[in-house]
Amino acid sequence: MIYALFRVAAGPRLGHGHLRRAEVLARSLRRPSLVSVRGGGAPTCLRRAPAGAPGTVLDRVRPAVLVLDDPHATSGRAWLAAARRRGVPVVSLHDLGRGRLATTLAIDGSVTSPAAGWPAARTLRGLPFAVIRPPRRARVARVVTTVLISLGGGPRASWARAVAAELIRRRPKLMVFATGSADAGADRVAPPTMVAAPDGLAPWLARVDVAIVGGGVSLYEAVAAGVPTVAVPVVPAQRPTIRGFAARRLTVDAGGPSASLRALARRIGDRFERIADDAAGRRHVRQAGPRAVDGRGARRVAREIAVRLPSSSTSMTPSIRSGASRSAAMRPCHRRSPPRPACRRG
Numbered sequence: 001m002i003y004a005l006f007r008v009a010a011g012p013r014l015g016h017g018h019l020r021r022a023e024v025l026a027r028s029l030r031r032p033s034l035v036s037v038r039g040g041g042a043p044t045c046l047r048r049a050p051a052g053a054p055g056t057v058l059d060r061v062r063p064a065v066l067v068l069d070d071p072h073a074t075s076g077r078a079w080l081a082a083a084r085r086r087g088v089p090v091v092s093l094h095d096l097g098r099g100r101l102a103t104t105l106a107i108d109g110s111v112t113s114p115a116a117g118w119p120a121a122r123t124l125r126g127l128p129f130a131v132i133r134p135p136r137r138a139r140v141a142r143v144v145t146t147v148l149i150s151l152g153g154g155p156r157a158s159w160a161r162a163v164a165a166e167l168i169r170r171r172p173k174l175m176v177f178a179t180g181s182a183d184a185g186a187d188r189v190a191p192p193t194m195v196a197a198p199d200g201l202a203p204w205l206a207r208v209d210v211a212i213v214g215g216g217v218s219l220y221e222a223v224a225a226g227v228p229t230v231a232v233p234v235v236p237a238q239r240p241t242i243r244g245f246a247a248r249r250l251t252v253d254a255g256g257p258s259a260s261l262r263a264l265a266r267r268i269g270d271r272f273e274r275i276a277d278d279a280a281g282r283r284h285v286r287q288a289g290p291r292a293v294d295g296r297g298a299r300r301v302a303r304e305i306a307v308r309l310p311s312s313s314t315s316m317t318p319s320i321r322s323g324a325s326r327s328a329a330m331r332p333c334h335r336r337s338p339p340r341p342a343c344r345r346g
Helices: 017-029 054-061 073-085 156-170 217-225 236-247 261-276 279-292 297-308 318-322
Strands: 004-009 033-038 065-069 090-094 105-108 123-125 146-150 175-179 193-195 210-214 229-232 343-345
Touching: 004 017, 004 054, 004 073, 017 033, 017 065, 017 090, 017 217, 017 297, 054 073, 065 073, 073 090, 105 297, 123 297, 146 156, 156 175, 156 261, 210 217, 210 261, 217 229, 217 236, 217 279, 229 236, 229 261
Parallel strands: 004 033, 004 065, 065 090, 090 105, 105 123, 146 175, 146 210, 175 193, 210 229
Antiparallel strands: 193 343
């Protein structure tokens, strides 16, 4: 029996954060799960649900619970209505209070989230419910010698190249890692070490002194690991998240749009220098970051689903609540990361 059916938004224009969050939560649920994707999709360890209209898919899968993770409420309403007609409880995951629906249980693990206006029967808010991969603690170094740049793919690959060039210009001995493709963009002006992160940034965050990331899931992962960051709003919707973490002194805000890519790289370089010269600030992030985002959010959400949803908890085995071994029917969503992740020179 399929326990959870995830309906998520993912693709080149939508990003992959919602799909990755589904993988993490599915692993914590420790039950067979399927995923249905709105958008272009992306490779995933979750098995795909059959295509079709919401009612058709629900009738074929017959899940114990439907989990919606889509920032657009209009995209989730048809699924919510179909689930209600079939008596299937619905859990919705949100960022910054966006896409709110009258579900059975709403979860918003954002650093900032509205307290009022939630139509769900029950709502859980705040960083304790941030669904991210288990973090690895950052290394402790007196001097900044390594940095990771992870700003996403597509046109943002040129951002990473420009930032890498600026950092290397300022600090020629700095080791710069960047996620993405080794042939990303014809305007390469610096040779950072290109790294693959198919299962998230955790292995790399544990190896660097500073990270330059967007304002999405990567920022939460870096804070949980205790890694000082420069947070770059790769889309305007990330601004509130960055401001929220900056207010806690857990990231340095890269600021708004720039007139040119070169100006953006210089501004990020200035923010990086501020972190590199502030040992006390880095120590604060290493200590306060993991306390703010402890990496146990997925486990808490899975427990709430087991305890709070009557029709789903009856189909759950005691192993879910006790944290016993994951069911063999669930494919592993996270491969073991090698001791030293493979990388390639740009």
